[in-house]
Every structure is written in C-alpha cells, then in structure tokens.
Amino acid sequence: MTSQQTSAPTAGGASRKANGTLTGLSTLLRMALRRDRFRLPAWAIGIATGVITILVAASGGYSSEAELAERAEMLQRPALIAISGPSIGVENYTLGAFLTNEAIGYMLIVVALMSIFFVVRHTRTEEDAGRAELLRSNVVGRHASLAVGMIVAVIANLAIAILVAIGLGTAGVDSVTWEGSWLYGLAMAGAGMFFAATTAVAVQLRGQSTPAIALATLLMFVMYVIRSVGDVAGAYWLSWFSPFAWAQRTYAFVDNLWWPLLVPVVASAAAVALAVRLSSRRDLGAGLWANRPGPSSASSTLASPSGMRWRLQRGVLIGWTLGIVGFGLLYGPLIGDVESVAANSTQIGNIIADTGGSAAEALLAHLVSILAIFSAIYGGAFAVLRARNDEVQGLAEPVLATGVGRTRWLGSYVGVAALSSIGILFLSAFGLGVTAAASVGDDTILPKMLLAALVYVAPVLLTISVSVAFFGFAPSFARPAVWLLASYAIAIGKLGELFGVGGWAPQLSPFSMVSRYPAEDVSALAIVGLLIVATGLFVVGFRAFRTRDITTPV
Amino acid sequence: MNDIISINGLVKRFGNFTALHDVDMSVGEGEIHGFLGPNGAGKSTTIRVLLGLLRHDAGDVSILGGDPWKDAAALHRRLAYVPGDVELWPSLTGGQVIDILARLRGSFDSKRREALCERFDLDPTKRCRTYSKGNRQKVALVAALASDVELLLLDEPTAGLDPLMDSIFQEVIIEEKQRGRTVLLSSHILAQVENLADRVSIIRKGRIVESGTLDELRHLSRTAVTAKTARPAEQIGTVAGVHNVRLDGPHVTVDVDGDHIGEVMGHLHRLGIESLVSTPPTLEQLFMRHYGDDIAGTERAA
Numbered sequence: 001m002t003s004q005q006t007s008a009p010t011a012g013g014a015s016r017k018a019n020g021t022l023t024g025l026s027t028l029l030r031m032a033l034r035r036d037r038f039r040l041p042a043w044a045i046g047i048a049t050g051v052i053t054i055l056v057a058a059s060g061g062y063s064s065e066a067e068l069a070e071r072a073e074m075l076q077r078p079a080l081i082a083i084s085g086p087s088i089g090v091e092n093y094t095l096g097a098f099l100t101n102e103a104i105g106y107m108l109i110v111v112a113l114m115s116i117f118f119v120v121r122h123t124r125t126e127e128d129a130g131r132a133e134l135l136r137s138n139v140v141g142r143h144a145s146l147a148v149g150m151i152v153a154v155i156a157n158l159a160i161a162i163l164v165a166i167g168l169g170t171a172g173v174d175s176v177t178w179e180g181s182w183l184y185g186l187a188m189a190g191a192g193m194f195f196a197a198t199t200a201v202a203v204q205l206r207g208q209s210t211p212a213i214a215l216a217t218l219l220m221f222v223m224y225v226i227r228s229v230g231d232v233a234g235a236y237w238l239s240w241f242s243p244f245a246w247a248q249r250t251y252a253f254v255d256n257l258w259w260p261l262l263v264p265v266v267a268s269a270a271a272v273a274l275a276v277r278l279s280s281r282r283d284l285g286a287g288l289w290a291n292r293p294g295p296s297s298a299s300s301t302l303a304s305p306s307g308m309r310w311r312l313q314r315g316v317l318i319g320w321t322l323g324i325v326g327f328g329l330l331y332g333p334l335i336g337d338v339e340s341v342a343a344n345s346t347q348i349g350n351i352i353a354d355t356g357g358s359a360a361e362a363l364l365a366h367l368v369s370i371l372a373i374f375s376a377i378y379g380g381a382f383a384v385l386r387a388r389n390d391e392v393q394g395l396a397e398p399v400l401a402t403g404v405g406r407t408r409w410l411g412s413y414v415g416v417a418a419l420s421s422i423g424i425l426f427l428s429a430f431g432l433g434v435t436a437a438a439s440v441g442d443d444t445i446l447p448k449m450l451l452a453a454l455v456y457v458a459p460v461l462l463t464i465s466v467s468v469a470f471f472g473f474a475p476s477f478a479r480p481a482v483w484l485l486a487s488y489a490i491a492i493g494k495l496g497e498l499f500g501v502g503g504w505a506p507q508l509s510p511f512s513m514v515s516r517y518p519a520e521d522v523s524a525l526a527i528v529g530l531l532i533v534a535t536g537l538f539v540v541g542f543r544a545f546r547t548r549d550i551t552t553p554v
Numbered sequence: 555m556n557d558i559i560s561i562n563g564l565v566k567r568f569g570n571f572t573a574l575h576d577v578d579m580s581v582g583e584g585e586i587h588g589f590l591g592p593n594g595a596g597k598s599t600t601i602r603v604l605l606g607l608l609r610h611d612a613g614d615v616s617i618l619g620g621d622p623w624k625d626a627a628a629l630h631r632r633l634a635y636v637p638g639d640v641e642l643w644p645s646l647t648g649g650q651v652i653d654i655l656a657r658l659r660g661s662f663d664s665k666r667r668e669a670l671c672e673r674f675d676l677d678p679t680k681r682c683r684t685y686s687k688g689n690r691q692k693v694a695l696v697a698a699l700a701s702d703v704e705l706l707l708l709d710e711p712t713a714g715l716d717p718l719m720d721s722i723f724q725e726v727i728i729e730e731k732q733r734g735r736t737v738l739l740s741s742h743i744l745a746q747v748e749n750l751a752d753r754v755s756i757i758r759k760g761r762i763v764e765s766g767t768l769d770e771l772r773h774l775s776r777t778a779v780t781a782k783t784a785r786p787a788e789q790i791g792t793v794a795g796v797h798n799v800r801l802d803g804p805h806v807t808v809d810v811d812g813d814h815i816g817e818v819m820g821h822l823h824r825l826g827i828e829s830l831v832s833t834p835p836t837l838e839q840l841f842m843r844h845y846g847d848d849i850a851g852t853e854r855a856a
Contacts, residue, residue, distance in 0.1 A: 023627040024658045031654055035645060130641035134694065137605045137635035137707075138658045141627050284607040286568070 021276075024140035028148045032122055033155075040156050043114045047107065048163035050491050051188075052171065054103045057496055057505065059095055059173055068093040075101065078232045079334040079363060086231040086239070089254035094175030096253025099168075099184060104247050105227075106490060108191050109220070111160065115153045115196035116216040122149035124203040124212045127285045136284055143276055146200055150272060153196035160192065161185035180253035183261075187250045190264035191243035195220060197271035204278035207287030214319045221323050225330060232334070243267075305404055305412035313383060313416060320378045321424050324371055328428040331367050332435025335360050335445075360440055361448075364432070365516040366494065368449060371428040372456035373489050373511055376463035379421030380482040384467045387413040388475050397552050406546050414468055414538070421460050429453035448518040455517050458530040459489075459510040465537035472544025475551070485510075556583045557616075558705055558736045559604060564613035566599055573599045575760040577613070581738055581753075586731050588751030589740035596760045597740040598638065601709050604738075605635055618705060631659060634698035638710035638740075640690040642682035648693045649678030652700070661702040670696045673722055688714035699726060706730060706737045712746070724749055744840065776840075777815060778833045780807045784826030793821050804828070 033040070062068045072093030074080060081087060084105060089097030123145050126132040132145060165185035169178045195216070202216040223242040230239030239245035246263045250256070299307075387410055390396050400409055433449030463485055470478035493509030506512045510530055515523040559581035566574040574596045581587040591597050602608045604617050606626030615622055620629045642651050656662035671678055676692040685693065691714045698706060706727075712720045727737060727750055741747050747754060754771060756764040764771055776797070781787070787806040791799045795814025800807040810818045815832075822830070 020627065027654060027657050031643075031646075035643060130637070130639055131643060133602075133607060133637055134635075134640065134642075134655065135658070136607055136626075137630060137637070138655055139627050139630045139660060140658055281609075283568075283609060284602070 021141040021143040021280075022147055023144060024135070024138070025144045025147055028135065028140065028144050029151055032148045032152050036118075036152060040118075040152065040159070043118075044156055044159035044163055046487075047110055047114065047160050048167055050110065050487065051099075051103070051107055051164050052167040054107075054491060054495060055095065055099060055168060055171055055173060055176065057492065058098055058103075059171075061496075062095065062098070068095075068098075071098075079331070082228040082232050082331065082334055085248045086236070086245075088248060088251055094253065095173050096175035096177070096180055099176070100248055100250070100252045100254065103495070104184075104188065105224070105244055106495065107188060108244055108247060109224070110487060111157065111188055111192040112195040112220045113217070114156060115192045116199045116213055116220070118153040118156055119149040119196045119199040120203055120209050120212050120216070122152055123200070124206070125209045128209050132284060143279060146203075146272075146275060146279060149203075150196055150200060153199075154189075154193055157189035157192035157196070161189035164188060175253055177253065177256075179256050183250050183256055183258060184252040186261055187247040187252060190261050191247045194243045194246075194264040194268045194271065197268035197275070200275035201271055201278065204275055204282060205287055207285070210316060211287075214316055218319060218323060221327070225326075228330070305399065305409055306415060309386070309412045309416040313386065313420070316382065317378075317420050320374075320382075320420075321427060324374045324378075324424050325428045325431045327374070328367065328371055328430075328432035329435055332432045332437075333439045335363060335436040336439030336441070360436070360445075362516070362519040364436060364445070364449065365452065365519040367432055368429055368452040369456060369511050369516070370490075370494065371432065372425055372453070372460055373486055373494075375421045375425040375428070375456075376460040376511075377482065377486045378424060379417040379460065380463040380467040381479050381486070383417030383420050384413050384464055384471065385479055385482075388471060388478060391475075391551050394552055396550060400550065407542055410468070410471075410542060410545055414464065417464055418461060421464065422457055425456060425460060426450065426453045451522070452517045455514050455522055455527065456511065458527045458534070459514060462510045462530045462534040462537070465534040465541065468541035469537040469544070470541070472541035472548065557581065558583050558618060559587075559738060560614070560616045561600070561604075562614045564600070564603065564615055565611045566596075566603060566608060567611050573760055574603075574610075577757065577760070577762055579755050579762055579765065581736060583736055584731070584734055585752040586727065586737040586739060586750050588747030588754040589738055589757065590742065590744065590747055590754055591740075591757035592742055595757045597742075597757060598709050599760075600757070601635075601707055601738070601740060604707065605630070631661070632703055633705040633707060634659070634701045634703045635707040636691070636694045636698045636709065636711045638713055640687075640694040642685065642690050642693060644683035645681065647679055647681050648676060648685060648689070651682060651693055652678060652697045655694075655697040656701065659701050659703075663700055663702060667696060667700040670699055670726075673726070674719060686714070688716065688719065691715060692719075695723070699730070704735060706735060708737065708739045710740055710742065712741075720746070744835070776809045776811055776835050778807065778809055778835065779815075779818060779822075780805070780831045780833075781822050782806075782828040782830075783822055784828060787822060787825050790818070790821055793817050 062071065072087075072090035075084060075090055075093075076087045085101035088101040090101075126135075126145060135145070136142075161182075162185065165178075165182040168176050168181035168184060198219050199212070199216040202219065203212045206212040206215050224244055227239050227242035227244040227248075230236060230242070230245065240249075240263075243264060246260055250258070250260045387396070396409065400406065429449045429452060430446070433446035436449070437443055437445040463482060466485060467478050467482050470481050489509040489511040493506045493512040496506030496512075513523075513526045513530065515521060515526065557580045559579065561577055561579040564574050564577040565572065577596070577600055579589075579600070589597055589600070599608065603610050603615060604622050606622040606624075606629070609623055618629050618632050622629065642648070646654075652667060656667070670676075674692045674696060676689060676696060678693075680689075682690065682693070691711065695711060698708075708727075712723050715723060724746070727739070730737060737750075739747065739750060748768060751768065753767050754765070755762050756771075782804050783806065784804070786804055787801065790796055790801075790806060790808060793814070794817060795811035796818060797809045797811075806822075808818065
C-alpha cells in the first residue's frame with residue numbers, strides 16, 4: 001500500500017537516535033527548570049526550614065534527659081505508634097530519635113505533596129493545557145515529558161536532602177550527627193522520589209490534572225495508613241510496603257542504617273517502568289480510565305452558580321471526604337488503649353496534654369484538630385481557589401458576562417467551600433467519635449466530638465477567609481498562603497502543642513488558639529475573635545475582588 | 555506520484571465512540587491538499603493519528619514512508635505541525651517558544667524566522683500570557699514555517715487570524731509549495747481551500763465523502779443566485795438545474811447547479827434584470843444540500 005519514497009527516512013544512526021522515546025529531553029528539561037526557577041527552590045527551602053524548625057522547637061521543649069525518657073515510655077503505646085513511628089530509639093531517646101520516629105511522618109506528607117505537584121505539573125497539566133500537543137508533534141520522544149517530571153521531582157527532593165542535611169548537621173545538637181543528618185535528608189528524598197514515581201503512574205490512569213492529583217494523594221494516604229497499621233499490629237512486613245516506613249527504618253541518628261535507602265530506589269524504578277508501559281499504550285491527552293458520556297442538558301439546580309460548583313467539585317469532594325473520614329475512623333479504635341494506660345499512669349496522661357483532661361480526651365482533641373486542619377485545607381486551598389483556576393482559564397468570563405454579578409459568582413465558590421469543609425469536619429468527627437466511644441465504652445465521647453467539631457468551625461472559616469482575602473488582592477499568593485497557614489498549624493502548632501514545645505509559637509496557629517476541647521473547656525473568646533477576623537477578611541476579599549481586573553486568557 | 559501521506563481504512567475509537575469509521579486519504583508529494591469538514595467531523599483526530607499522538611484501532615497509516623506511532627520522533631524531524639488551538643507557556647516569550655520548538659526539531663533558519671515574524675507582524679519579545687489567540691497561532695506558524703521540513707500539517711491554522719493575515723498566510727503557503735513542500739491544510743472554510751489546494755478530501759462524521767481535484771468536485775458546487783427582475787420570475791422553477799426557489803414579488807433567490815448557470819441567466823435576462831448577486835457555495839450549504847446536515851450550530855472540536 002505505501003508507495004516508494006524518494007525521500008525515505010534517513011536510515012541508520014541519525015534516525016534511530018532521533019526516534020528514542022526520550023528524544024528532546026535535554027531541551028525540555030532546561031525549559032522546565034527555567035519555568036520552575038522560583039517554585040523549586042521555594043519548596044525545597046520551605047520544607048528544609050520546616051525540619052530545622054521542628055528540631056529547634058523540640059530542643060527547647062525537651063531540655064532534660066528525664067523529659068525525653070518520659071516521652072519515650074509513652075511512645076511505646078499503640079496509639080502513639082500509630083501517629084508517630086515504631087518506637088525508634090526509645091531505649092535511649094534523643095532529639096535525633098525524635099526526628100526519625102516522630103517528625104518525619106509529618107514532613108513526608110509535605111514532601112509527597114510537593115513531588116505530586118511537580119510530576120503532575122510537567123506531565124498531565126501540559127497535556128490538559130494543550131501544550132504537550134505542540135511538543136509531541138515536534139521531535140520529542142513519547143516519554144520525554146514523563147522523564148522531565150520525574151527529574152524535576154528528583155532534583156527538588158535532592159535539594160531538600162542537601163538543605164536538611166546541612167541544616168541539621170550545623171544545628172549543634174549532640175545526638176544529631178552529621179552522618180545521621182545526611183542519612184535523614186536522603187531518606188526523606190528517597191520517599192519523595194517514590195511518591196513522584198507513583199504519581200507518574202497516576203497521571204497515566206486519570207485523564208486530567210485534578211483527578212490525577214487526587215489519585216496520587218489518595219495513594220499517599222493509603223501508604224500512611226499501611227505504616228500505622230503495620231507498626232501497631234507488629235506486622236512489620238506490612239509496614240515495608242510504605243515509604244513512610246522506609247524512611248523511618250534507616251534509624252537515622254540511632255543506628256544509621258544506609259541500606260534501606262535502596263528500597264525507594266528500586267521501588268521507584270519499578271513504578272516508573274510501569275508508568276512507561278502504561279504511557280506507551282495511551283493516546284496523548286487521554287487517561288487509561290475512559291471518560292464516560294454525560295447528560296445532554298443541565299438540570300435547573302445545575303444551571304445556577306452554586307449548583308454548578310457542587311457538580312464540578314463532586315468527585316474531588318467525595319475523595320477528600322473519604323480520605324479525612326477514613327483518617328478519623330482509623331484512629332478511633334486506638335483511643336481505648338490510651339485510656340487503659342492512663343488509668344494506671346497519670347504521668348502519661350499529663351504528658352500528652354500538659355493541661356487537664358484525661359489521656360484519651362487529650363488525644364481526641366489532638367485528632368479532631370488534625371481533622372479540622374485537613375478540612376480547612378480542602379476548603380481554603382482547593383474549593384475556594386477553583387475560582388482562581390476558573391478565572392485564569394477563562395471559565396469565569398462567560399459566567400460573569402451573564403446576569404451573575406461578581407459577588408454572587410465568588411460567593412458560590414466560598415459557600416460551597418465553607419459548607420464542604422464544615423461537612424467534612426463534622427462527618428469525620430462523627431466517625432472518630434463513634435469508633436472512639438466504642439473502644440473506650442463511653443457514650444459521652446460522641447457528643448463531645450461533635451461539640452469539638454463545632455469549636456473548629458471558626459479556624460476552618462478563618463482559613464477560607466484568608467484564601468478569599470488573597471484571592472481579592474493578590475490571587476497568585478492565595479494558595480501558598482493557605483498552605484503556609486496549614487503547614488504552620490501542623491508543624492509548629494500541632495507538634496508544639498502535642499509535645500509541649502516551642503513556647504508561644506504554637507499559639508499563633510488559629511487551630512491551637514481555640515481550646516483543645518474536650519481536654520480543655522471551650523474558649524468562647526478565641527472563637528468569637530477568630531470569627532470576627534474571618535468576617536473582616538471575607539468582606540475585604542470580596543471588596544477587593546469587585547474592584548480588581550478579571551484575569552482572562554487572551 | 556509518491557504518496558507522502560497514505561491512509562487506508564483508518565478507524566479510531568474513543569471508548570464507545572467511533573470518531574473515524576473508515577478513512578482513506580492520500581496526499582502526493584509537493585501538493586497542497588485541502589482537508590475539509592465541519593467541526594467534529596474528524597479532521598483533527600486524523601491529523602493527530604498522523605502525528606502519532608493518537609493510536610489508531612484499525613487500518614494502515616503511513617506518513618513520509620514511516621509508521622506515525624512507532625517512528626514518531628524521527629518522522630517529526632521532517633514535518634511541522636500547527637494546531638488549531640495553540641496553547642503556550644505563559645511565562646515564556648514568543649521568541650523563546652519559537653527557539654525551543656526549533657531547537658527540538660534541529661533544523662532551523664533564523665533569517666527566515668526574522669522575516670516571518672516581520673511578515674506576520676509578530677513581536678517575539680512579548681510573554682505568551684499576553685498574546686491573543688491569533689498571536690499564539692502566529693508563534694506556532696513561524697516556528698513551523700521557519701523549519702526546514704518536507705511536510706506541513708496545518709490544522710485550521712488561520713482560525714484566529716484577521717483577513718489581512720489570512721492573505722499573508724496564503725502567500726506564504728504558495729511559496730512553500732514552490733519550494734517543493736507538501737502541505738495538508740485542514741479547514742472548515744471552503745473558500746480558503748479553493749484558493750490554495752490542488753486536491754481536496756472532504757470528511758463528514760468520520761468518513762471521507764468526497765476526494766479529488768476541485769474540478770472533479772464541481773458537481774458539488776451549486777451557486778446561489780439572487781435577482782430582482784422587472785417581471786416576477788414565476789416560471790424559473792421549470793428551468794433545468796434550478797433548485798430551492800424562493801420568490802418574493804420581484805425578488806427571487808434560487809440555487810443553480812454549476813453547469814446550468816447560463817440557462818438561468820438567459821431566463822432572468824428575458825424578465826429584465828434590475829439587480830443580480832451570485833454567491834459561490836459555502837461548505838455549510840454544500841453539506842446541507844448533499845447530506846441534509848445542520849452543521850452550523852454544532853461547535854465541537856474534532
């Protein structure tokens with residue numbers, strides 16, 4: 001059928017070289033690094049600073065060996081194994097062991113999110129935006145952009161490793177040795193690389209960026225849970241399926257094992273190989289999970305701004321709800337264990353919560369606030385800021401050109417975000433309350449959990465209002481601002497509060513300002529104060545949005 | 555004649571939806587081939603299969619003598635593509651994008667790049683986020699036209715250009731043909747293709763319905779004639795080759811088959827012509843007449 005060519009492809013070396021699946025990689029990589037010349041250092045420096053801040057805060061909090069020993073004793077209880085680590089170095093607990101046993105889990109969540117964002121940004125987002133088409137129609141191999149995404153993520157993770165190692169090594173804490181610091185940094189980077197590799201698989205399965213991010217984030221939560229369950233149950237073979245465990249089992253600052261670093265390297269290579277296979281089978285722009293056809297007309301509820309918001313966020317909302325509610329359900333059953341221990345040792349109860357309440361209540365207060373922070377991240381960093389995505393993509397323009405005013409348009413995002421966040425918060429607190437009540441055998445826990453959720457409505461709304469205020473004035477800073485707030489609330493607020501370290505710094509977190517109910521009485525003053533600030537930020541944000549230019553794709 | 559593009563029995567499915575049923579098409583060396591069809595007919599899908607961006611489910615496809623899926627990158631060194639919707643990196647300038655695309659392809663004439671930027675009136679120092687749709691299209695056009703390639707694949711390349719730029723585009727394409735390049739030009743505007751194309755393939759609902767030189771396709775064209783006559787043209791329906799008579803007092807509008815236009819003119823002349831407008835058919839009219847499609851209202855990318 002094909003007739004003979006006078007201009008047959010230049011046979012031999014040149015054409016074979018041109019036809020590699022990585023052709024064009026160096027040009028694409030240079031372009032990617034140029035596009036990320038601020039973003040990449042910002043993530044790396046931010047995360048490294050977080051690790052170092054935790055060490056500094058902890059060294060202030062645990063100034064004596066006795067305090068560390070008390071902490072170590074408590075850490076062997078299942079509930080704390082679940083939220084921190086497998087009792088690493090508890091025989092002679094040091095600040096270094098604290099970093100590996102407790103702090104790394106929190107930091108790896110952030111590292112994972114960074115890796116997910118970078119891989120999706122350079123693969124699926126490019127395809128969504130139609131830019132990949134222009135590149136792939138050029139002399140660019142099929143897997144070149146996947147390779148770019150992976151390489152950028154690995155560079156970011158290695159930058160974190162180096163910054164963390166130098167930061168910890170020079171911190172001047174005895175137990176935090178240079179060898180341990182390098183191992184610790186590389187362990188974080190290894191886990192981060194594996195999250196990047198799983199994301200490379202996720203972007204092959206899902207046809208758009210947002211579902212791909214959701215799938216990759218879900219995988220991360222699953223792996224978090226796997227480590228908790230494996231370590232609590234003593235089924236350590238199970239823990240080995242989680243990158244959270246790989247990092248902790250380097251026993252950095254305790255035994256300094258280097259060989260566990262090989263695990264993420266091998267596992268990442270396997271995941272990338274799978275991604276490459278999947279990628280060879282699919283069309284550009286498509287996912288392997290096919291899109292289904294939908295209805296041909298819009299119902300009357302859909303044809304309103306709020307109706308549209310609900311419909312367009314349905315999938316993501318369901319994903320977040322399942323994730324956060326699952327988190328609550330998972331930890332509830334462990335509460336009974338804490339309660340029985342605390343009955344024998346008032347000391348442990350007092351360490352968990354340096355103020356009042358039983359051990360179980362202190363842990364519950366801690367867990368509800370974590371649920372609240374996650375709920376607030378969904379509302380503040382995702383649901384509200386869909387408005388920004390839509391604006392930049394030109395989806396706001398056609399709606400604002402109809403009878404829908406700006407206030408109503410933005411209001412629909414804010415309303416849906418607030419209701420979603422609060423809904424997730426109550427649902428997850430309910431799940432935690434039910435399972436915790438069952439494990440402790442105390443029916444009063446459930447209403448207490450619901451009241452606790454009510455207390456956290458104020459900081460959740462405040463987080464969303466921060467997002468709205470930035471959306472009005474400086475929309476590009478809105479998402480970083482929410483992430484900063486949430487990271488502060490977790491890294492400084494929660495860790496500081498849980499371990500009683502950091503002095504006044506944890507109290508700056510809005511999630512720590514409101515009382516730690518049920519461990520403490522509800523502080524109406526803090527709640528009212530936060531609500532007033534939130535209202536102010538909402539008003540300011542809406543006003544600013546009414547007077548600024550709409551960003552449109554030209 | 556050597557076929558630069560040869561497609562036989564091409565089938566492409568997206569899940570349950572079959573976008574291309576059975577596409578046959580051939581493009582010879584050195585020709586400008588018009589690829590016509592309404593929105594959603596399968597033009598872009600066909601071109602994306604030719605680029606190896608989509609895998610086809612059945613049929614034989616060959617481009618520049620190679621397999622578009624297997625030999626993608628090697629073949630792309632010898633062709634250039636301009637999509638209908640050009641999306642660029644907001645933080646890079648147009649000039650940077652042109653250079654990146656050029657560096658990837660490897661063959662590039664920087665003098666020609668300057669000349670083309672000037673001709674298309676494109677400022678390469680602006681960031682892409684400030685470019686209009688037409689300017690983004692110019693970036694892709696300059697990058698494609700400045701490359702030393704054998705084949706140009708252009709998917710509705712002038713959708714965002716104004717008439718002046720459109721005519722410059724037509725000049726440039728004719729120059730490309732004179733330099734011996736092959737061009738596949740997809741469009742839903744019949745007039746543009748008529749000016750440029752040696753041969754035409756018309757696609758409708760994933761099937762090629764007509765293919766040949768424009769002369770061979772004359773039978774498809776039916777001219778619309780609107781006239782005002784001294785005496786009402788009540789009998790015009792009896793003239794051979796006349797269809798779709800709309801009579802309103804002295805005004806009459808009819809559609810006339812290409813080979814009967816003289817007889818209609820004679821008939822109108824005898825009634826005393828006061829004004830006369832004759833319009834060549836648009837692709838939309840052509841489709842409505844031949845297939846009864848209402849294609850004007852559907853706005854979906856292929």
